[in-house]
Amino acid sequence: MKDTIGFVGLGNMGRPMAERLIGAGHSPVVYDRSQAAMAELATAGAPTAATLEELAERVETIFLSLPTPEVVLAVGRAIAAAPGRAKRVVDLSTTGPKSEMELADILNGAGVALVDSPVSGGVAGARKGLLALMAAGPSAHFTVVEPLLAAFGKVIRIAEEPGKAQVMKLINNICSAASLAITSEAMVMGAKAGLDADVMVEVLNAGSGRTSASVDKIPRFVLPGSFDFGFAISLSLKDIRLCLDEAERLGVPMMVGNAVRMLFAVTKADFGPDADMTAVIRPLERWAGVEVRGRAAREA
């Protein structure tokens, strides 16, 4: 597959995933609207394309890791306008099912297939090749890209139709966001009652309160006070919004999901769109007049 792969979007997730392809012996041609992001990958040995059109001229399989549905659709339209050698697009972004189906129509109209393959596991998972990948797309194209996806982590086949994997991804992310929200609230309550933050995490993880928030996000990014898990609050709020939109379309009430959305919206309004998602504890801390920090923060 040497030189037949392209990679668009070299941000928090895209960069380590493109690096894993390089580590697996591939030579992905990379493109990002940010010159700085491209320069980093060029240093790691990746050939670069100056435009999307040039990229599509050079490769058959194009991976996307882009921030929002709007950006994914704009990039999809540009590829469809000049497909060049492109045979298939593999979308690793979180766009929601509606946009993903629209993307499939746009690409299919230009003879390009779409494999919908959102990912879960964060920047650390992307670096280590330990992501969960949910893949939906035509079997003939899925078979071609499955060995490439395996460089990113565990590939789970969801369906033939693009869009279905996005539904699964939204389900995963609302669970992850809700866990972070409720664990943050509960830890603030414990801190106000005088409990030690490290001890609270130890108990949660030994007991039935264990979640990805108590195992990973809170001990590694909240207790030390670093707030650098690597997922922007604006993008995590986008995922919650996409999930609630889809639930509404399906006629499924999501009361807890709506409460989670409010906390994420308040955090974005307070700390800005680029704040890390783990900052959702910060408005709660301010309201309660306590901080949830652990040994790591005290010893820093």
Ligand code: NAD
């Ligand atoms: P990011 O904002 O860090 O990276 C996005 C990259 O896309 C940036 O380098 C940006 O310059 C580039 N870009 C934006 N518009 C572009 C355009 N028109 N053409 C080319 N490049 C463009 O975002 P991220 O955190 O890496 O997330 C990427 C996707 O993966 C999102 O859909 C997100 O929801 C999803 N995701 C993120 C995480 C996480 O933990 N960060 C985990 C799972 C899934």
